[in-house]
Amino acid sequence: MSKKYFDIHGPVFWPATILIVLFISVTLIVGKPMADIFQSTQDAISVNFGWLFIVAVNLFFIFSLYIGFGRFGNIRLGGEDAEKEFSTPAWFAMLFSAGMGIGILFWGVAEPVYHYMNPPFGEGSTLESAEKAMNLTFLHWGFHAWGIYALVGLSLAFFAFNRNQPLTIRSVFLPVLGKRVHGPIGNIIDVFAVLATLFGLATSLGLGVKQVSGGLHHVFGTPNTVLMQVFLIIAITLVATISVVTGIKRGVRFLSEWNVRIAAFLLLMVLILGPSLFIFKSFIQNIGNYLNEMLVVSTWTEAYRDRGWQGGWTVFYWAWWVSWSPFVGMFIARVSKGRTIREFIFGVLLVPSVITFLWLTAFGGSAIFMDIKGVSEGLGERIIADESTALFVFFEQFPLSNLLSVVGILLVISFFVTSSDSGSLVIDSITAGGKLDAPVAQRIFWANTEGAVAAVLLLGGGLTALQTAAVTTGLPFLFILIVMMYSLHxxxxxxxxxxxYxxxxxxxxxxxxxxxxxxxxxxxKKEEKK
Amino acid sequence: MILSNIAILLDLSEMDNILLNYIKRLNEKYHFKAIHLIHFMEVEEMPPEILSLFPDLDQSVDEMIAQEMREQIDEFMPKCGEVADVYVHQGGKMEAFLEWMENQSFDLVVLGKKAAIHGSGIFSGKMVRLLNTSTLFVSEMARGDIHKVMVPIDFSEYTNNALKVAKEASDLLSTELIPVHGIKVNMQYYPYVKDREELNDHFIKAAKKKYEKLREKLKIKADCQYFVLAEDGHISKTIYDQATFQSADLIVVGSKGKADGSDLLIGSVAERLISHDKNIPVLIVKK
Structure with missing residues (x-):
């Protein structure tokens, strides 16, 4: 096959492709029993290894701060003279879109309200539970989550740009495994990363279109059927394909920038139309509360009174971010050449966290505020009844609610497109043996595979099952990340x-x-010879 | 053979003759597969004011350097013509040069170490620290007849390789092999031990045991010498004193010892053995 169209690294590409087909077939054919197996694995992991996730994630955060603001801060990714490939706003837009954009749209309203209504401790729907709710949500979406991405992104970028290794997960193990990273061990690590990324992406794509479809139904009354959802997947995949074909410097960058602009617009509308003064005041108070309580909430392991709350929330999130980290980390690494390590940690860990806090305060915080004030009867219950429509139920309390909802739906869709295209770039790069710009045909292949997997799972059932399976990869990756810290240091x-020297x-x-x-x-001498 | 593809870094100073002569002598026994004479141009371009001094230059500077080195082969190692070649690295970029060197996968890089000859030694210092290749430092007193090879060992992961290289050298050159092991006893850890000698014997015994294992594995005949260090002494001093005392003419040492972390590019022993006031050639073995 001509290298112009396909340039694959066989030992990664083929096993990955075969395993994907195998996994999906098994999930579809076996059905419910398979879903039960995945679920019980996930449960076993969070019961037995929850504490490990909690301590490791704290370590990642502290380690990131140490790397960024300690003596290594001035090292530049790509060497002393490396030039930046992207402007700072474009860089930030891309890493934010890939990292969390979609999640905070989905959970930004629902999660704080949920914790406020059903706190792990004490009475629900009280002032106290409201403050605690913001604390917990900040924990799940803040420094710790971004610390995971920062660690993976930085390690990958460092080994790719400063050590001239291919941009794949295996490269990080160079100091530990030596030349063996180019052999079978490296291939296994990479195949693993491809599977985790593809299943993670495909399942969130599948679950995401449910939100879009639910939103459309809520706002316009369009039919909320599987057919509609499959149609949406096709549309999203189509746009993602176009974006992927034009490459990271055009399509992906363009969409990411617009994502952030639209998101900023939405945030601004909520700030203006919502309880503005409350948002500003509580933003400051929430951050203070969170910083003050950080040590307690981030090391709480439900040791003395185990109600299984943490397995469903904190540990689930940690496993989710960790299983997502090969994808986000690689993407962040891809766009971060030329940044110093201090800049990197500032831009990947601190700034996105603070912006996420503002978003959560404006959306979830306002929803709690409205519920406490009794602005709308039973608002909290209606929000947590279905998290896929939470955002739209919340917007109903606003003037211009239809406009906001439409913008919200657009934003969800475009965030999905960015996840899908950046995911394709990442998988493509891994299966091409770490090349930064692999052939176009191959990118199209992966973008479409993601869409196809999502559609098949949506039609055949098993989305949640496979998502659970994707999250269970968090445990092996947790060990990989721990080794990564050592390796990077x-x-x-x-x-x-x-x-x-x-x-x-x-x-x-x-x-x-x-x-x-x-x-x-x-x-x-020559003269003399003459 | 462990060492068969070797590179000699020449800097066009008088040191070059010493290096070439030394390698010529080694080659009589080693019969290297390839000998590369390499020069790194430290400037991107010669400044025009210097070039203008030679208006009728019919060759570029790098060609002249290459030719100079070729003539040196003919003059100093006439029998090596078939395996020797020359290369001039242009551009003046150290990092690019290092990358090129890594890609060549040489088994050994030979460098000159100057004390009296004018030169700052910065280049050699960079090469030994930044290259992943074993490095031989030839001092200006070295003449290439080797009778005793000393190899300091500390049973770290580098010891095996250093011993292998040293054994090869002593086999090929039919010289004496002297493994030495320094023992440092920190008395403050043993406040209740009255008899110092007893403690020393204990450590020597333990080291002997380890050495016997290695010896069997690597099939080495030579006995190891053990030295107990003074409390405040550095192991490199003991090694160097012993090497001088026993008139060893080559020291083969692993690039890092047990206690050297990843923030050191070469270990403290290797570092001190190649410092400018030491005169014995040193071969630093990398992983």
Whole structure:
């Protein structure tokens, strides 16, 4: 096959493709028993390894801060003279869209309200539970979540750009495994990353169109059927394909930038039309509360009184972010060449967290505020009744609610397109052996595979089952991430030492003099020969 | 053979003759597969004011350097003509040069170490630290006849490789092989031990046990010498003193020891053995 159209790394591409087909067939054919197996695996993981997730995720966060603001901060990704590929706003837009955009649309209203109504501790629907709810939501969406992405993204970027390794997960293990990363162990790690990414993407695409379809039904009364949802998948995949074909510098960047602009517009509308003063005041108070309580909430393991709450929330989120991290991390790495490590941690860990806090305060916080004030009877219940319509139920309380809902639906769709296209780029890059820009035909293949997997699962059932399966990959990846910390630290340490020696300047003048002397000697010799 | 594809870094100073002569002597026994004479141009371009001094230059500077090196082969290693070649790296970019060197997968890089000859030694210092290749430092006193090879060992992961390289050298050159092991006893850890000698014996015994295992594995005949260090002494000093005392003419050492972390590019022992006031050639074995 011509390399122009397909340029694959066989030992990763074929096993990954076969396993994808196999997994989907089994899930569809076996059906419910398979779903039960995935679910019980997931349960077993969160019961037995929940504590490990909690301690590891805290470590990742602290480690990221140490790397970013300690002595390594000035190392530049791609070497001293590397130039940035993207402007800072474009860079930020892309990493934010890939990382969390879709999630905060889905859960931004529903999650705080849910915790406020059903807190893990104490009475629901009280002032106290409202504050606690914001704390927990900040925990799940804040520094810790972004710390996971920062760790993976930074490790990948460092080994790809400063050590000239292919941009795939295996490269991170260079200091640990040495040359073996290019062999079977490396292939297994990469196949694994492809599966986690594709299933994660396909299932969230499938579940996401349910939200879009539900939203459309809620606002316009269009039929909320499987057919409609499949149609939506086809449309999203089509746009994603176009975006992927034009590449990361055009389509993906363009869409990401518009995502962030539309999201900013929506946020602004909520700030203006909603309880503005409350949002500003509570934003500050929530952050203070969260910082104050961070140590407690982030190390709470439900040790003394286990009601299984954490398995469904905190540990689930950690596993979810971790299983998602190969994809988001690789994408962030892909766009971060030329940034210093300090800039990277600032842009990937701190800034997105703070923006997420503002979003959560404006959306979820306002919804809680409205419920407490009794603006609308039973608002809280209606929001948590169905999280896929939570955003639209919330918008009903606003003037111009139809406009907001339409913008909301548009935003959900376009966030999905960005997830889908950046995901395709990532999978494509892994299965091409780590090339930054693999052939177009291959990108189209992966974009369509994602859509097809989502559609098949939607028609045949098993979306949730496969999503559960995707989350269970969080455990093996957790170990990979722990090794990653060690690996990155080792790499950065030797980079520091290297740059110290590289920057020692040699005496150019005396070298030039030496060469001049040699030339003179040779010329004299030549003269003598004549 | 562990060492068969070797690179000699020449800097066009008087040191080159010493290097070439040394390698010529080694080659009589080693019969290297390939010997590459390499020069790294430290400037991107020669400044025009210097070039203008030679108006009737009919060759580019790098060609002249290459030719100079070729003539050196003819002059100093006439029998190596078939396996030797020359390469001039242009552009003045250290990082690019390092990358090129890594890609060549040389088994050994030979560098000159100057004490009296004018030169700052920064280039050699960079190469030994930044390259992943074993490095031989030839001092200006070295003449290439080797009778004793000393190899300091500490039973770390580098020890095996260093021993293998040293054994190969001593087999090929039919020289004496002297493994040495330094023992440092921190008395503050053993506040209740009155008899220092007893403690030393204990450590020597333990080290002997380890050495016997290695010896069997690598089929080495030589006995190891054990030295107990003074409390505040550095192991490299003991090694160097012993090497001088026993008139060893080559020290083969692993690039890192047990206690050296990833923020060091070469370990403290290797670092001190190649410092400018030391005169014995040192071969630093990387992983």
């Amino acid at each position: 080792k790499g950065l340490s030797s980079e520091m030492a290297r740059s110290k 590289l920057s020692q300047s040699q005496d150019k003048k005396s070298y030039e003099k030496k060469i001049a002397g040699m030339i003179a000697k040779r010329l004299i």
